[in-house]
Structures are given as C-alpha cells and as structure tokens.
Amino acid sequence: MTIVRGSPPRVIALVLAAAVLAAACGTATPSAPPSGSPAAGASAVPVASGATPEPTSSPWPGNVPNAIIAIAAADVQIEAAGKAMDAAIQAKDVAALAAAANGLVALIDANADYVATAQGYVGTKALADGYATAFTQLRSGASDIAAGTQTGDAATVNAGVASLGAGIGAFAVARRGLPDLLEQAFAQKKKYVK
Numbered sequence: 001m002t003i004v005r006g007s008p009p010r011v012i013a014l015v016l017a018a019a020v021l022a023a024a025c026g027t028a029t030p031s032a033p034p035s036g037s038p039a040a041g042a043s044a045v046p047v048a049s050g051a052t053p054e055p056t057s058s059p060w061p062g063n064v065p066n067a068i069i070a071i072a073a074a075d076v077q078i079e080a081a082g083k084a085m086d087a088a089i090q091a092k093d094v095a096a097l098a099a100a101a102n103g104l105v106a107l108i109d110a111n112a113d114y115v116a117t118a119q120g121y122v123g124t125k126a127l128a129d130g131y132a133t134a135f136t137q138l139r140s141g142a143s144d145i146a147a148g149t150q151t152g153d154a155a156t157v158n159a160g161v162a163s164l165g166a167g168i169g170a171f172a173v174a175r176r177g178l179p180d181l182l183e184q185a186f187a188q189k190k191k192y193v194k
Helices: 008-026 064-090 094-119 125-151 154-192
Strands: none
Touching: 064 094, 064 125, 064 154, 094 125, 125 154
16 A cells, blocks of 8 residues: 555554554563562563573672663553553544654653663673663654654654564563562662662
C-alpha cells in the first residue's frame, strides 16, 4: 500500500505496529523490590529468567547501586510510555502519539547517565551494555515515529517502527538480569550506605 505524504489516518495505521510493539514492553511478570527498601512499591521489574549474577560482598563503586535502582524505575516508565503510545493509536490521535514518542525519547535521555554509570563497574557492565543497546534503538525508533507522525512522512515512521521493534527485543533480553542486580543494589545500600 502506498502511503500519501501528510495523510494522518494512513500514518496512524502504519504506526499501529509500533504501538503493538511498544505494548510488549509491559508483558513480563513484575515483582516488587524488597520490602523496606527506599523504592519499595515505586517500581516493578520482570522476574529473572537468565543466569543469576554472583552476589558480591565488597562495596560497589560510586553511584552504581543508585544507577541500578534508577534503571529499574525506568523499566516501569518505559511500560507506561508504551501504553501511552497504544492509547494514542486507539484514539487515532496523531498529536498524542507524537507526544508519547517524544516522552519516550526524554525518558531514555534522562536515564542515559545511569546506564553509563552501571557500564563502568564490571559487576553491572553486561546488564548496562544491554540497556545501552536497547535504549539507543528505542530512542531512535521513538524519535522517528514522533517526527514521521508530525510531518506525515511514512518512510520515517517505517524506520521508527523497525528501530522500536529492535529496541524492544534488545530491551527484553537486557532486563532479564535486572531483578538479581536490583536485589544486590538494595543490599549494597543497606550494608554500605549509612
């Protein structure tokens, strides 16, 4: 099907695929952080299905525990961004879709430093590298979807859908090790931060 430049209903139909992909961000079974932790009830992360990282008895450097906790909180926000994109699609609201996609870009940007911090420590580097890859693809996809919906440029929307889909796949893989590292991050804060 040829999509006419500047035809919002057809652009919306194309972006429906992006909303379905974005909704997949929230399909994992969540589990709450340990009770009594500073962020208890504030975020949920998926149940781990990958290899469990070895616990460490020595302190993590600098702000690494806070970075892991922030990455876990971003997990819930990414799910909300996916739902906002889906709601905009259901309402056939191009402006809301662009706003939701721009919100995802802002969310990724706001958490980039936490990912970089976690990349600097050997015990959290593998997880953070996975998040860095996923965040790059998610950001690119959301940015293209926002730009394409605003201008009616189907090629840009198509590129965004492809990048978003790749990012969601990378995100699903990256987040598998997060629950175990989150538990360790809370333990680090409890043991070493007074």
